[in-house]
Amino acid sequence: MSRVLYCWELGAGYGHTAAFLPIARQLKTYGHEVIFALRDLEYAETLLAEDHFCYLQAPVCWPDGRPLPPASNFPGILLNSGFNDVTGLYSRAKAWQSLYTHLQPDLLIFDHAPTALLAAREFNIPRAGFGTGFFSPPRISPMPNIRPWLRVTDKVLSTIESQVLSTTNSVLARLNTPPLRILADLFEISEDFICTFPELDHYKQWRSANYWGPTILQTAGIEPIWPSVGAEKIFAYLRPEYPGLEILLKQLRASPWSILVHIPGTTPAFIANNSSANLHITPQPVIISAAAKQCDLAICHGGVAMLSAFLLFGKPLLALPFQLEQLISAQNTADLGAGAYITAESKNPNYKAPLTELMRHAKYAQAARQFAEKYADFSPSQQATDIAKRCESLMKNTYIKGSS
Incomplete structure (x- = not known):
């Protein structure tokens, strides 16, 4: 038996852990x-207890509450995540090294875990990256501007990168x-x-990669129950912290559609205040495959x-x-012709207008169907099997240094 250590350091929510869970289950079989090793333990027991997976708190940099400037490139993300302080970064790297020493893993999986990657460099352990690709930047210097709608010079990008590189090399x-x-x-x-x-890759214009296909997070949940009022069906998966949530729900209640909304963690009082004959809200997860099959259109945040x-x-x-990660994904979907998006900075957003546009014009559904036909052979279960088998092959061979 070999041991795999999954390392998640940056980000939020349960999506990171849930994405790797199918592969972990396959490896267990x-x-x-x-x-x-998880940044956030809030959902750890819920997600991992049934399979009896062991979990630990990852060494992380806790924010101090001060506002941070928006990152213009991947080094900027690192700069905002503790790569501006040699002392703190060194301490966290040593903590990761202690985990490696005590656990003696045969494979390290890094899901947005740059300090864990840094700490692993002196260990003769195979290592692999895992995730959507947003946190696996192209292997170029300077790394590209991830806000292309803002003008950022190469000199600025290089200055940010040099600062992070200096801190990293000091550690x-x-x-x-x-x-x-x-x-x-x-990222060796x-x-x-x-x-x-490939069409949804955040860095698609800067690299050619071996794409493993998306990890569809959820198969469990309740069957979708649609309001009887309204013809076309809309399914929405929304976060309670979304700034425009109540305005959105108000506009949806005044629409002609049958709408089912999943909002995790929402309260009975909120549901009572924001539901209507054509709009039902559930805090319980809905079987995504069933909702996707039955709906005419979906609303989400762009993961x-x-x-x-x-x-x-x-x-x-x-x-x-x-x-930002969601925004780039939303732009990629719009580029496909299969959707539209509204930014969080929009003042007095009119949600009904783009929904009406998407419903009335067949070109959007046609573009989505063309995408579905192109990837008709994609299987999430087969993806989990393929990744698990590749992990096995990495563990069977001694570590070969290199960048994929």
Whole structure:
């Protein structure tokens, strides 16, 4: 039996853990042990207890509450995540190294875990990246502007990257580990499991990659029960912290559609205040495949997994991103012609207008169906099997340094 350590360091919610769970289950059936080192333990027991997976708190940089400038490139994300402080970064790297020493893993999986990657450089352990690709930047220098609608010069991008590289190499020197030539060398890994489709890759214009397809997060839940009022069906998966939530629900209540909304963690009082004959709200997860099959259109925040789930059923989408990663995914979906999006910064947003546009014009559903036909052979279960088998092959061989 071999041991796999899944490392998640940055980000929020349960999507990271849930995305790797099908692969972890497959590895377990092969007789391997999987341990989760998680940034956020809130959903750990809910997600992992049934399979008896062990989980630990990951060494992370806790925000101090001060507002941070928006990152213009991946090094900017690192700068906002503790790569501006040698002392703190060194301490967290040592903590990760202690985990590696005590757990003795045979494979390291990094899901948006740059400090964990840094700490692993002196260990002779195979390592692999995992995720949508947003946190696996192209291996170039300087790394590209991730807000192309804003003008950021190469000089600014290079300055940010040089600052992060300097901090990183200072920590590596204290760890008696050779320095990085460029920051992209941090991602020297044996395999990069980029779990998306090429059209939805956040860095699609900067790389050619081996895409493993999206990890569809959820198969469990309740069957969708649609309001009897309204003809066309809309399914919405919304977060309670979305800034425009109540305005959106108000406009949906005044629409002619039958709408089912899943809002995790919402209260009975909120449901009572915001429901109507044509709009039902449930805090319980809904079987996404069933909702995608039955609806005419979907609303979500633009996560790759949710977008993919509905596109694979040929359904157009309205994305309501309130994070940069979601915004780029929403733009990619719009570029496909299969959806539209409204940014969180929009003042007095008119949600009904793009929904009406998406419903009335067949070109959006046609583009979504073309996407679904292109990837008709994609199987989430087969994806989990393929990734698990590749993990096995990495563990069977000694570590070969290289970048995928």
